Amino acid sequence: MDEVEVLRTLLETYSPSGDEGAAVRAFLGAARSLGLSAHVDRAGNGIARVGVGRPKVMFLGHIDTVEGRLPVRLDGGRITGRGACDAKGALAAALVAASRHAGPGEVLVAAAVGEERDSRGARHLIPRHRPDFLIVGEPSGWSGVTIGYKGNLALLVRFEGERTHLSSPAPTTVEDALAFLDRLREFVAERRDESGFRSLTMKVHSIDTRREGSSEHVEIGVNLRLPPGVATGEIVAFLEENGLAGRTEVVDRSEAVEVDPRNVVVRALCAGIRREGAQPTLLRKLGTSDMNLAVPAWDCPAAAYGPGDSHLDHTDAESLEVEEFRRSIAVLEGAFTLLAAQPPPNRIVESPKVA
Numbered sequence: 001m002d003e004v005e006v007l008r009t010l011l012e013t014y015s016p017s018g019d020e021g022a023a024v025r026a027f028l029g030a031a032r033s034l035g036l037s038a039h040v041d042r043a044g045n046g047i048a049r050v051g052v053g054r055p056k057v058m059f060l061g062h063i064d065t066v067e068g069r070l071p072v073r074l075d076g077g078r079i080t081g082r083g084a085c086d087a088k089g090a091l092a093a094a095l096v097a098a099s100r101h102a103g104p105g106e107v108l109v110a111a112a113v114g115e116e117r118d119s120r121g122a123r124h125l126i127p128r129h130r131p132d133f134l135i136v137g138e139p140s141g142w143s144g145v146t147i148g149y150k151g152n153l154a155l156l157v158r159f160e161g162e163r164t165h166l167s168s169p170a171p172t173t174v175e176d177a178l179a180f181l182d183r184l185r186e187f188v189a190e191r192r193d194e195s196g197f198r199s200l201t202m203k204v205h206s207i208d209t210r211r212e213g214s215s216e217h218v219e220i221g222v223n224l225r226l227p228p229g230v231a232t233g234e235i236v237a238f239l240e241e242n243g244l245a246g247r248t249e250v251v252d253r254s255e256a257v258e259v260d261p262r263n264v265v266v267r268a269l270c271a272g273i274r275r276e277g278a279q280p281t282l283l284r285k286l287g288t289s290d291m292n293l294a295v296p297a298w299d300c301p302a303a304a305y306g307p308g309d310s311h312l313d314h315t316d317a318e319s320l321e322v323e324e325f326r327r328s329i330a331v332l333e334g335a336f337t338l339l340a341a342q343p344p345p346n347r348i349v350e351s352p353k354v355a
Contacts, residue, residue: 001030001033001034003092003096003325003326003329004074004079004322004325006030006034006092006095006096007079007084007088007089007092007093007320007325008072008074008079008081009026009029009030010023010026010027010030010063010083010088010091010092011072011079011081011082011083011084011088012026012072012081013025013026014065014069014082015063015064015065015083016064016065016066016067016068016116017064017065017066017067017113017114017115017116017117017118018064018114018117020044020063020064020113020114021044023063023064023111024040024044024045024046024063024111024113025040027046027048027063027091027095027111028040028046028048030092030095031046031048031095031099031109034095034096034098034099035050035099036048036049036050036095036098036099036109037049037050041124041125041128042124043113043120043121043124043125044113044121045110045111045112045113045121045124045125046063046110046111047108047109047110047111048095048098048108048109048110048111049098049106049107049108049109050098050099050101050106050107051101051103051104051105051106051107051340052105052106053104053105053106054105054106054132054344055104055105055106055132055133055339055340055342055343055344056105056106056108056129056130056131056132056133056344057105057106057107057108057131057132057133057134057135057336057339057340058107058108058109058110058129058131058133058134058135059094059098059107059108059109059110059135059136059137059332060110060112060122060125060134060135060136060137060290060291060294061087061088061090061091061094061109061110061111061112061136061137061306062087062091062111062112062113062114062115062116062121062122062137062290063088063091063111063112063113064112064113064114064115064116064117064121065082065083065086065088065116066082066086066116066314068082068314068316069082070082070316070318074322077321077322077323078319078320078321078322079319079320079322079325080318080319081318081319082318083318084308084312084318084319084320085139085307085308085309085310085312085313085318085319085320086138086139086308086310086313086314086318087115087137087138087139087306087308089139089306089307089308089320089325089328090137090138090139090305090306090307090308090328091109091111091137092325093306093307093325093328093329093332094109094135094137094332095109096329096333097329097330097332097333097335097336098332098336100333101333101336101337101340103340104340104341105132105339105340107336107340108129108131110125112125112290115289115290118252119254119290119293121290122290122293122294123293125294126293126294126297126298127297129298130298130300131298131300132300132301132339132342132344132345133264133265133300133301133302133339133342134265134291134294134295134298134300134301134302134303135265135269135302135303135304135305135332135335136289136290136291136294136302136303136304136305137304137305137306138289138291138304138305138306138310139306139307139308139309139310139313140283140304140305140306140308140310141281141307141308141309141310141324142273142276142278142307142324142325142327142328142331143273143276143278143279143280143281143327144280144281144282144283144305145266145269145270145273145280145281145282145283145303145304145305146282146283146284146285146291146303146304146305147258147259147260147261147266147282147283147284147303147304148197148228148256148257148258148259148283148284148285149256149257149258149284149285149287149288149289149291149292149304150197150225150226150227150256150285150286150287150288151225151226151227151230151231151232151254151255151256151257151288151292152223152224152225152226152252152253152254152288152292153223153224153226153232153235153236153250153252153253154221154222154223154224154250154251154252154253155221155222155223155224155239155248155249155250155251156219156220156221156222156248156249156251157177157180157219157220157222157239157244157247157248157249158217158218158219158220158247158248158249159173159176159177159180159217159218159219159220159247160173160215160216160217160218160247161173161176161215161216162214162215162216163211163214163215163216172216173209173216173217173218174209174216174218176218177207177218177220180220180242180244181204181220181222183242184202184222184238185202187238188200188201188202188224191227191230193227196286197227197284197285197286198227198228198229199227200224200225200226200227200230201224201225201286202222202223202224202225203222203223204220204221204222205221205222205223206219206220206221207219207220207221208220225286225287225288226255226256227256228256228257228258229256230256231255232253232254232255236248236250254288254292254293255292255296256292257291257292257295257296258284259295259301259302259303260301261282263301263302263303264301264338264339264342265301265302265303265335265339266282266301266303267338268334268335268338268339269303269305269331269332269335271334271335271338272330272331272332272333272334272335272338273331275330275331275334276327276330276331285310287310289304291304300345301345305328305331305332305335306328307320307321307324307325307327307328308320308324
């Protein structure tokens with residue numbers, strides 16, 4: 001199976017979050033055709049590996065996509081399909097690069113499920129593995145390396161009250177909810193920075209109001225993106241201080257992450273980019289990824305890397321230049337080789353905790 005066929009195989013199997021089984025089987029087939037051992041774990045993640053022993057290099061990609069089928073077609077050196085950027089392009093590149101690894105150590109390529117919804121695949125992997133070096137598969141462009149992601153806090157905030165006559169001086173339940181949003185915006189504004197990555201931001205994505213007899217109910221969906229230095233606990237404490245303890249549901253929560261730009265994984269990827277003739281760019285992104293979960297848990301040198309323009313993620317224009325895909329394979333192949341030659345970090349390797 002050649003390089004582009006590996007990518008095309010993954011793209012042709014539609015895999016929205018929650019329905020990744022067929023795509024994981026396609027991933028296993030592609031991995032085995034390239035000479036890697038492969039299996040599926042209890043969470044449904046596809047796992048491919050080559051080599052044994054330390055150092056252990058993990059490429060943590062994800063096989064799921066957002067919903068919305070896209071026809072897969074190759075036209076003029078560009079391949080279109082759901083997941084081409086986010087993030088089957090990176091996963092396919094890692095499989096091909098790993099198949100060329102001759103040791104020492106082990107390279108493991110994980111096709112995690114559920115990243116676009118609840119990261120259930122990564123959450124299953126984290127207590128069961130302890131890599132020495134980590135590359136998270138996300139689009140950075142073949143000549144970019146991502147070293148930071150903002151944190152995420154998704155909330156549902158609920159307000160309840162009694163219906164009153166609109167001529168009453170008392171605020172309505174909707175007005176109470178809007179007053180809360182004003183206070184939250186002030187809190188966010190105090191933590192604004194000229195750099196988007198360093199700013200706390202918020203978006204209100206839904207407001208639902210309903211009446212049951214004389215009772216009024218308002219539910220507001222809020223998403224906050226947190227920079228390094230602002231913890232999700234700080235937001236939760238603000239809500240509690242404003243009388244919302246017990247009335248707030250945390251839908252999703254992850255802390256911001258920013259790795260040392262001089263760590264060995266970043267350096268290995270940058271060296272590969274330079275060998276391919278480009279000057280590497282270090283990126284800090286406003287979204288989140290499985291890197292937010294894995295880096296604090298594994299505490300190992302890490303970065304995120306993969307081909308593709310992240311501005312095309314989740315859009316009907318999602319596509320990838322074949323030449324960029326091939327360059328990313330070369331970068332990853334070189335990075336795997338450099339990392340495998342490194343002494344493993346000097347730390348106690350604990351037995352994985354499997355709850």
